[in-house]
Amino acid sequence: MADIFVSYSRKDKDFAHVLHDALENSQQKTWVDWKDILPTSEWWHEIERAIEGADTFIFVISPDSIVSEYCGKEIEHADRLNKRILPIVRRDVMGSEGDIHPALSRHQWIFFRESDDFDIAFQRLIEALAIDIAHIHAHTRLLVRAIEWNDKGRKDGFLLRGEDLQDGEIWLEKGAVKDPQPTELQGTYIKISREIEDASDRAAAILREAVEKAAVRTKIGSAILAGTILLAIGASVWATKLVKDASDDIKIADIRLKSLDAKEDFRGEQVFDALVKAVSAGQKLKDLDPTIWKKDKANTQMLVTANLSRFVYGVQEKNRFAHSSRVSSVAFSPDGKTIATRSGDNSVKLWALEGKELQSFKAVKNVVFSPDGKTIATSGDNTVKLWNLEGKELQSFKADSADEIAFSPDGKTIASSSWDSTVKLWNLEGKELQTFKAHSANVSSVAFSPDGKTIATGSLDRQGFCRCRNIRMKVLILGAGGQVGSALQALAPGRAMLTALDRTGLNLGDVDAIAPLIRQLEPSLIINAAGYTAVDKAESEPDLAQRINGEAPGTLARAAAEIGARFIHISTDFVFDGTGHMPYA
DSSP states (O other): OOSEEEEOOGGGHHHHHHHHHHHHHTTOOEEEOOOOSOOOHHHHHHHHHHHHHOSEEEEEEOTTGGGOHHHHHHHHHHHHTTOEEEEEESSOOOSOGGGSOHHHHTSOOEEOOTTSOHHHHHHHHHHHHHTTHHHHHHHHHHHHHHHHHHHTTSOGGGSOOHHHHHHHHHHHHHHTTSSSOOOHHHHHHHHHHHHHHHHHHHHHHHHHHHHHHHHHHHHHHHHHHHHSTTTOHHHHHHHHHHHHHHHHHHHHHHHHHHHHHHHHHHHTTOHHHHHHHHHHHHHHHHHSOHHHHHTOTTOHHHHHHHHHHHHHHHOOOOOOOOOSSOEEEEEEOTTSSEEEEEETTSEEEEEETTSOEEEEEEOOSOEEEOTTSSEEEEEETTEEEEEETTSOEEEEEEOTTEEEEEEOTTSSEEEEEETTSEEEEEETTSOEEEEEEOOSSOEEEEEEOTTSSEEEEEEOOSSOOEEEEEOOOEEEEEOTTSHHHHHHHHHSOTTSEEEEEOTTTOOTTOGGGHHHHHHHHOOSEEEEOOOOOOHHHHTTOHHHHHIIIIIHHHHHHHHHHHHTOEEEEOOOTTTOOSOOSSOOO
16 A cells, blocks of 8 residues: 555646655655556546555646546545545646635645745645654554455454454544544444454353353263262263253354344344344254253343344345455346346356356456347456357457447447447447447446437536437438439438448349348338339330339338338339328338
């Protein structure tokens, strides 16, 4: 971990280098992000960890940094963690006070402008860094441990114990009047650590007492049993009973220990774990001879029953699936029978609802099911990948900065949001169909409307709003070389994705070639302006005229219906006069 995290605008990079070198020379370990790369979730996770592990957050104030989206996210994260924040001014901010984050306004600024003496300013910075350094170190140490405990599912193994816990409680009490103050997470972490420590001590005392009692009874019983074998059958029975009673005490103590442990889990909001332990204790109690638990003076039966009654209604979880790292993406299959989870360990796992792991394969980021539930799409490492349910990679295509992904309702299109503020549409072969600028900041979420005609996007814009975009219609015009086809192209709106083909692109005389091309292009609208118009020549080529003017429109109509596209056929009244009352095809 570094002592200091420096947040700066790229336009102040030269100054940041000078500051970094000066701090390092003063034995202040400093973390600065020098990477000029497109931001990704992994990159931001690294930034978060660096801020969390630093004692002090230095913000380099300039007209560019106070309006920078990423500098804003960094100061927001530091402020949320109650980090000690030291603002230093590199370039004066004129007329932009409304853009300055409140966390910067709450602290005294140190001026490092070109007109200021660097050595004097730096000495003030070093003095500020030295103030109450023990409190700052403890704040960072406990924050890092509390975050790790929280990220690991609040498992008891990550709680404070012994002297660490005592030191943490003293720090928490004194820290209430210091700057920075403890966070809510730190307070919860220390409080639950104390509750579990006390519960463990009580449980250990119960078990120790039971074992000691059992040992005494066993010794007495064994001695009497050995010494009176030849004297009296009654004495041996009594001795055997003492040994059995000792064994019964240990069983009761074990059940009581599990019940108390379950109770502490419930108080620590680990309700599912609490229920599992309570059920285990209940099963063990059920397996005991009733004469054993009826003579239990501590009334362990009442404790077990009370736990079960309370936990059953308090638990909303039905099951739990485990990764080795935190889970960042979850999706249900359309039939509701399978769950896909993606974790920070770069794996995707498929689970049955009963908790059985069905499949596991490598993937970097988000995971979604196709509408038919037969395919999974994942994003990350600037790629989108398609997988079958057996974990076999079906397709992989480059999608720079791809973040969130979504399938269209028909399963034929994938939308990917991006950190470059755009949304891209792809077909399943990885061909980019459309790109549009969605927001002024990175796009963090994307979703299709139920009819597949509109996309909603969410962003980290300062306003934090969602925008809906109509998807550009894919229009196919046939007969593009003729007068009608040329006129239609001129009339097409700019938002349409237009494909115009003349007879070299699609010869309607080759009827068998029509459907495969339509399936490949997947247009939303087909306009057929092509036809066999040489009336006199048609008498010598009747078969060709019939294929182009008769069979081809019918084939086009059927191909359009197959992909859900609309079909418009333009014809002279010599072929279709428009007076019929029945479909032509």
